[in-house]
Amino acid sequence: MSFYLVSPEIYSWIILPLLIFLARIGDVSMETIRVIYISRGIKYLAPIIAFFEIVIWLLAMEVVLSDLSNIANFFAYAFGFAAGTYIGLVIEERLSIGTVILRIITTEESTDEIVSFLESEQFGVTYMDARGSRGDVRMIISLVNRADVPRITSHIETTNPRAFFSIEDIRYVNEGVFRPKQPNAITGLFSSLLHHRKKK
Secondary structure, eight states: OOOOSSOHHHIIIIIHHHHHHHHHHHHHHHHHHHHHHHHTTOTTTHHHHHHHHHHHHHHHHHHHHHOTTOHHHHHHHHHHHHHHHHHHHHHHHHHTOSEEEEEEEEOHHHHHHHHHHHHHTTOOOEEEEEEETTEEEEEEEEEEEGGGHHHHHHHHHHHOTTOEEEEEEOSOOOSOOOOOOOOOHHHHHHHHHHHHHHHO
């Protein structure tokens, strides 16, 4: 005698759409992180993410195509795509991978304080005289770990609220003075694997 733990209607209209929604969150989150890794030159981890990403996508597509009359599957697929994009960006932000260029434009009077703060935090600093639309200014340039950006910008906004600053991602740097990174569990594992590979 056959029996169901849940009715076929609940399975088709609730459980399957929920699984599709979760699968899309998973593969789109992976896609977002993979693209960011590629743009930052992390080429060893991106293919691993791509493998699991496409497996999950194929499973979700197989379920959707198996019942084209179920509108709930289509909505679950679309909402999963949207949610996965957002969650992928949140995960990437939490990982704080890579190095960025921090450009600060401020008055000459504020330069010493900002430079002293950056140097005390072990960041390399370059600054120069410049001319802005409102007169003479100083441009301060520093390469900083992305994980340190919120703390640095918070300090600048607190001590020099009129200072202008911009942040730009960079893919590769050669020489310079850099503050040692504090790796999290994921980036620490990746760094160890990359270091082991270079030693061979």
